[in-house]
Amino acid sequence: MTDKISFQDNRLFIEDIPATDLADKYGTPLYVYSANQIANNFRNLERAFGIIPHAKILYALKANSNPEVLRYISALGGGADTVSAGEIFLALRSGFRPASISLAGVGKTDHDIDFAVGRDIGTIIVESDEELTIVSQRAAALGRTARVSLRINPDVDARTHPHISTGLKENKFGINIDRAAETAKRAVKMKNVELIGIHSHIGSQLTEHAPFVEAAESIRKFVLGLKREGIRIRQIDVGGGIGVRYRNAIRHKLLPVETKEEQCIDLDSLAKAIKDKLSLPGCEILIEPGRYVVAESGVLLTRVLYRKESAERTFVVVDAGMNDMMRHALYSAYHQIVPAELKNSGFSPVDVVGPVCETTDAFAVQRDLPSLKRGNLVAILTVGAYGYSIASNYNSRPKPAEILVEKDYARVVRDRETLEDLI
Numbered sequence: 001m002t003d004k005i006s007f008q009d010n011r012l013f014i015e016d017i018p019a020t021d022l023a024d025k026y027g028t029p030l031y032v033y034s035a036n037q038i039a040n041n042f043r044n045l046e047r048a049f050g051i052i053p054h055a056k057i058l059y060a061l062k063a064n065s066n067p068e069v070l071r072y073i074s075a076l077g078g079g080a081d082t083v084s085a086g087e088i089f090l091a092l093r094s095g096f097r098p099a100s101i102s103l104a105g106v107g108k109t110d111h112d113i114d115f116a117v118g119r120d121i122g123t124i125i126v127e128s129d130e131e132l133t134i135v136s137q138r139a140a141a142l143g144r145t146a147r148v149s150l151r152i153n154p155d156v157d158a159r160t161h162p163h164i165s166t167g168l169k170e171n172k173f174g175i176n177i178d179r180a181a182e183t184a185k186r187a188v189k190m191k192n193v194e195l196i197g198i199h200s201h202i203g204s205q206l207t208e209h210a211p212f213v214e215a216a217e218s219i220r221k222f223v224l225g226l227k228r229e230g231i232r233i234r235q236i237d238v239g240g241g242i243g244v245r246y247r248n249a250i251r252h253k254l255l256p257v258e259t260k261e262e263q264c265i266d267l268d269s270l271a272k273a274i275k276d277k278l279s280l281p282g283c284e285i286l287i288e289p290g291r292y293v294v295a296e297s298g299v300l301l302t303r304v305l306y307r308k309e310s311a312e313r314t315f316v317v318v319d320a321g322m323n324d325m326m327r328h329a330l331y332s333a334y335h336q337i338v339p340a341e342l343k344n345s346g347f348s349p350v351d352v353v354g355p356v357c358e359t360t361d362a363f364a365v366q367r368d369l370p371s372l373k374r375g376n377l378v379a380i381l382t383v384g385a386y387g388y389s390i391a392s393n394y395n396s397r398p399k400p401a402e403i404l405v406e407k408d409y410a411r412v413v414r415d416r417e418t419l420e421d422l423i
């Protein structure tokens with residue numbers, strides 16, 4: 001629930017600032033994040049997972065790696081889950097301690113591994129047998145010992161969109177659970193690696209906790225099996241993937257009620273289930289949420305350029321494109337869209353589309369929306385995660401600015417790109 005982004009007197013506010021003021025001052029398209037929404041969501045996780053002694057939250061940078069947003073999250077006390085040397089670099093620059101950083105990723109380059117070993121980060125999450133050999137060789141070359149965890153693929157259906165499901169055996173991620181014990185036995189014999197943990201991440205935008213529990217059960221059996229072989233594991237990382245509600249993020253009498261509202265994971269029940277399954281002596285539990293921490297904090301403000309009636313449809317063409325926010329084009333992701341100023345206009349079905357030369361460049365298809373015309377400001381909601389972080393310059397479009405709002409104070413946390421930035 002997005003409580004820091006709301007309507008007051010029919011005007012959309014991000015914390016204490018009207019969206020229209022931000023758009024007038026900084027232009028559109030514009031990403032705006034509510035700092036207090038990030039803090040609230042982070043604290044929800046801390047509170048729920050606080051029932052597990054020494055549980056740690058590693059924020060998954062891929063969701064949103066704006067350096068100022070990262071600085072804000074590191075100050076809240078989290079660790080960092082990274083997937084590249086670039087993300088480790090950003091995490092370190094943003095105040096995360098090396099020991100609180102993990103490096104995952106199915107295709108780490110030698111540079112990624114050297115960077116991680118050289119900075120002595122908490123753990124490198126190894127995703128294949130061959131990668132284990134390479135990590136050991138790179139660590140030896142650097143005269144170091146690398147702490148590693150094994151990412152197991154538990155073959156669990158996360159029941160999410162196929163493009164963001166990662167824990168099935170046909171997915172490229174992790175080591176098949178039936179083979180991972182062999183990899184663990186190799187790891188403990190190696191000189192330059194220290195096996196400390198087991199990791200699993202089954203997918204993103206999970207809306208029920210049963211798949212987590214299924215994965216946790218597999219991890220439990222696996223870790224106990226290793227124990228019988230004399231291999232001690234001291235860290236279990238259950239990955240990220242906690243979903244958020246994209247539909248009806250904001251409710252208002254002048255907005256249509258969105259159907260097919262997503263179910264949401266109850267954090268307390270999830271934490272309890274993980275505690276019950278994975279509280280093993282001497283083993284700390286880690287979670288790696290990205291989306292849950294930042295998604296609800298973000299809005300993309302965009303202005304209507306044209307309203308276009310065709311024989312079949314009405315198109316509302318806005319100045320943000322799929323290059324700025326890819327989620328709909330990538331996996332038909334649903335985002336609520338609201339006018340920044342509500343009028344009692346009734347609703348009619350429109351396609352909200354961007355200027356990019358691709359038919360998939362849309363934010364909503366056949367969506368009931370209040371009347372919108374040239375110059376109107378609209379907000380695409382719940383874009384704090386996987387929004388700017390997967391933006392591109394496609395069609396040679398400079399990327400938008402990013403603004404962080406805290407109560408009545410807004411600051412630019414990334415400048416809008418200029419044409420010169422395209423060179």
Ligand SMILES: Cc1ncc(COP(=O)(O)O)c(C=O)c1O
Pocket residue numbers: 060062063081104105201203204205239240241242288289290291292385
């Ligand atoms: C290994 C790993 N951890 C954590 C995450 C974060 O997932 P989410 O943003 O759904 O919490 C991802 C996302 O793809 C991931 O691949």
